[in-house]
Amino acid sequence: MSEQVQTLDISPVGRVEGDLDVRVDIKDGVVVDAWTSAELFRGFELILKDKDPQAGLVVTPRACGICGASHLTCAAWALDTAWGTEVPRNAIIARNLGQLAESLQSLPRHHYGLFMIDMVNKNYKNSPFYEEAVKRWAPFTGTNYEAGVTISGRPVEIYAMLGGQWPHSSFMVPGGVMCSPTLTDITRSWSILEHFKKNWIENIWLGCTIERYEEIKTYDDFMAWLDESPKHANSDLGMMWRMGIDIGLDKFGKGLDKFVSWGYLPHEDKYNKPTIEGRNSAVIMPSGVYDGATDTHKVMDQSFTREDITRSWYDEPGTVHPFDRATNPISKNDRDFEGKYTWSTAVAHAENGHLEAGPLARELIYGGNHMEDWQHKDTLVYDMYKKNGWSQCSTSSFC
Amino acid sequence: MANLLWLQGGACSGNTMSFLNAEEPSACDLVTDFGINILWQPSLGMELGDDVKKILENCVSGETKLDIFVFEGSVVNAPNGTGEWNRFAGRPMKEWVKELCDSADIVVALGDCATWGGIPATAPNPSESVGLQFLKRANGGFLGADFVAKSGLPVINIPGCPAHPDWVTQILVAVATGNAGSLKLDEFQRPKTFFQSFTQTGCTRNMHFAYKVSTTEFGQRKGCLFYDLGCRGPMTHSPCNRILWNRVSSKTRAGMPCLGCTEPEFPFFDLAPGTVFKTQTVMGVPKDLPSGVDKKGYIKLTGAAKAAMPAWAEEDIFVI
Numbered sequence: 001m002s003e004q005v006q007t008l009d010i011s012p013v014g015r016v017e018g019d020l021d022v023r024v025d026i027k028d029g030v031v032v033d034a035w036t037s038a039e040l041f042r043g044f045e046l047i048l049k050d051k052d053p054q055a056g057l058v059v060t061p062r063a064c065g066i067c068g069a070s071h072l073t074c075a076a077w078a079l080d081t082a083w084g085t086e087v088p089r090n091a092i093i094a095r096n097l098g099q100l101a102e103s104l105q106s107l108p109r110h111h112y113g114l115f116m117i118d119m120v121n122k123n124y125k126n127s128p129f130y131e132e133a134v135k136r137w138a139p140f141t142g143t144n145y146e147a148g149v150t151i152s153g154r155p156v157e158i159y160a161m162l163g164g165q166w167p168h169s170s171f172m173v174p175g176g177v178m179c180s181p182t183l184t185d186i187t188r189s190w191s192i193l194e195h196f197k198k199n200w201i202e203n204i205w206l207g208c209t210i211e212r213y214e215e216i217k218t219y220d221d222f223m224a225w226l227d228e229s230p231k232h233a234n235s236d237l238g239m240m241w242r243m244g245i246d247i248g249l250d251k252f253g254k255g256l257d258k259f260v261s262w263g264y265l266p267h268e269d270k271y272n273k274p275t276i277e278g279r280n281s282a283v284i285m286p287s288g289v290y291d292g293a294t295d296t297h298k299v300m301d302q303s304f305t306r307e308d309i310t311r312s313w314y315d316e317p318g319t320v321h322p323f324d325r326a327t328n329p330i331s332k333n334d335r336d337f338e339g340k341y342t343w344s345t346a347v348a349h350a351e352n353g354h355l356e357a358g359p360l361a362r363e364l365i366y367g368g369n370h371m372e373d374w375q376h377k378d379t380l381v382y383d384m385y386k387k388n389g390w391s392q393c394s395t396s397s398f399c
Numbered sequence: 400m401a402n403l404l405w406l407q408g409g410a411c412s413g414n415t416m417s418f419l420n421a422e423e424p425s426a427c428d429l430v431t432d433f434g435i436n437i438l439w440q441p442s443l444g445m446e447l448g449d450d451v452k453k454i455l456e457n458c459v460s461g462e463t464k465l466d467i468f469v470f471e472g473s474v475v476n477a478p479n480g481t482g483e484w485n486r487f488a489g490r491p492m493k494e495w496v497k498e499l500c501d502s503a504d505i506v507v508a509l510g511d512c513a514t515w516g517g518i519p520a521t522a523p524n525p526s527e528s529v530g531l532q533f534l535k536r537a538n539g540g541f542l543g544a545d546f547v548a549k550s551g552l553p554v555i556n557i558p559g560c561p562a563h564p565d566w567v568t569q570i571l572v573a574v575a576t577g578n579a580g581s582l583k584l585d586e587f588q589r590p591k592t593f594f595q596s597f598t599q600t601g602c603t604r605n606m607h608f609a610y611k612v613s614t615t616e617f618g619q620r621k622g623c624l625f626y627d628l629g630c631r632g633p634m635t636h637s638p639c640n641r642i643l644w645n646r647v648s649s650k651t652r653a654g655m656p657c658l659g660c661t662e663p664e665f666p667f668f669d670l671a672p673g674t675v676f677k678t679q680t681v682m683g684v685p686k687d688l689p690s691g692v693d694k695k696g697y698i699k700l701t702g703a704a705k706a707a708m709p710a711w712a713e714e715d716i717f718v719i
Binding site: 009010011012013014015017018019021039040041042043044046047048050051052053054055057058059062063064065066068109113114117118120121139140141145146149150152153156157159160161162163164165166167168169170171173176177178179180182183188329331332333343 | 426
């Protein structure tokens with residue numbers, strides 16, 4: 001009986017910002033195989049064909065409601081790179097501020113809205129943390145859920161001052177930005193950051209100052225920080241981590257153990273004349289590939305990027321550089337788990353094979369020594385990942 | 400207590416993200432203070448898989464009373480009218496949408512994709528997307544021109560890419576408190592309380608518009624974006640400069656031309672080469688004139704405006 005593999009189809013999986021179905025094979029209570037099916041095709045690439053070159057500034061941010069600034073940033077820099085435009089220092093700062101404001105928004109929104117509400121699931125009712133979790137994180141009514149979701153709208157007020165609205169502005173254009181902020185915009189933006197820091201990051205999320213938290217460089221430092229004060233242990237981060245261990249989040253979540261980031265936030269004095277070749281040595285947050293098996297980091301050279309279409313509903317050859325994609329959707333999109341079963345494609349590297357991207361990947365890459373001195377380095381998550389082995393569920397949610 | 404179900408079709412979740420920016424009332428206030436019971440929402444719902452299916456089935460069967468059905472995103476019909484390119488909870492989303500619209504007291508189309516098809520329906524419309532009751536300007540859409548929900552009201556269209564959170568929360572409160580009947584809708588089924596005035600109403604560049612002083616390049620600290628940079632503020636119905644975005648600004652205030660995203664034609668001119676951020680003109684006169692103004696009137700008006708223009712209007716006004 002225990003040898004039998006049980007197949008479970010979950011349709012839909014919510015809170016992933018897109019239509020997703022998941023099939024899992026379970027043996028002895030452990031997931032031994034999984035298939036994810038993205039179930040929506042809109043064809044933005046096809047819509048953009050033969051249109052105005054600047055149409056990308058209007059259309060691509062609208063690919064995603066939660067990360068439109070990232071899409072807009074890419075669309076604007078792509079045009080600057082193609083046209084050889086020079087981008088002034090202040091415009092780079094304004095673009096970066098926009099992208100960072102969006103990222104700040106997604107911290108509380110992701111943690112309360114999308115992730116921690118799973119911790120109030122009644123399956124965890126035997127956890128000693130459960131009662132407190134419900135009090136804080138229950139959807140709509142939890143004390144910190146309400147505080148966190150409401151304050152998540154504040155950082156994007158900065159985006160609105162630069163771009164008029166969030167989501168879905170097109171304020172980044174070739175050669176710069178559309179805005180010219182005044183004293184009002186700058187002072188208000190600064191003040192919003194102070195408000196966000198005081199009223200969420202420090203008092204609810206960390207239970208300490210950002211400066212104290214930034215002293216943490218290793219997993220041991222983090223655990224010592226947890227023990228240092230009840231304020232730390234009972235902060236939302238402290239409790240999320242401790243409850244995560246209690247309910248076993250550190251026991252599952254094995255991934256590929258290979259990660260990628262293309263890097264982001266071009267430096268305001270180093271990327272004024274953008275080129276494909278010059279990008280890696282001009283971004284504040286470094287690019288990289290991290291291979292866990294050999295524990296090695298290297299810079300991500302875009303020419304090695306591959307998009308694997310083997311399992312995806314497109315009539316195109318298996319693995320190509322993204323520049324060579326054609327986007328030919330297959331009309332009859334039946335799910336064939338031995339063949340094609342999703343609209344999404346897989347990230348790959350010509351030498352390293354399939355890779356995981358996202359917040360955990362970025363943090364692991366910041367732990368390397370492959371970047372330039374001035375680029376961002378942060379060893380905490382890298383150390384955490386190594387100490388916790390392959391079980392990345394809690395480390396991933398930490399990011 | 401009003402039961403609300405929210406689903407997303409050919410969507411980016413942007414209307415949900417915009418909704419989460421709401422204050423007075425906030426998304427949480429709707430639940431705690433205004434008696435709205437959110438049965439499920441794609442970005443917020445606890446339930447997964449079969450539990451979601453059960454919620455939907457109960458709404459369709461009537462076991463759960465569905466007071467408000469909010470739909471975000473286009474209705475995807477591809478390929479060949481089957482809707483298989485957007486499946487949800489085991490079948491094409493369009494099949495759920497049909498059954499839920501027939502079961503609901505009130506149907507709200509939220510954002511451009513749900514109202515008129517939006518960006519996905521831009522030529523060549525690869526996903527065969529339509530809005531709930533319109534495709535661009537044409538009445539009909541997915542449900543047909545004659546559709547009315549159980550309350551007797553047609554689909555309430557709240558357009559915008561995305562819709563402003565206050566437009567959503569205020570309509571939901573009106574509906575949940577039994578005031579749907581007092582909402583006045585325009586010919587595109589938009590609530591007039593928001594969409595009778597223009598985007599230009601309240602724009603900080605109105606004085607420059609009046610004197611026909613143009614912003615000729617992005618980032619200039621003077622001028623109106625209508626004359627050269629393609630701003631559609633004078634022709635677009637929205638309260639963007641009355642009910643500010645994220646409480647603080649609007650696109651035109653920040654220096655970005657209005658794209659006309661609350662109108663059925665958005666994105667205008669199907670984004671053809673030369674049409675983006677550029678005013679379309681014939682012999683120097685804009686093709687699309689401020690609502691209700693004819694070409695002769697426009698030439699007279701701008702002639703007089705130019706003649707009356709004070710010297711300060713050519714200098715920076717939004718200075719550091």
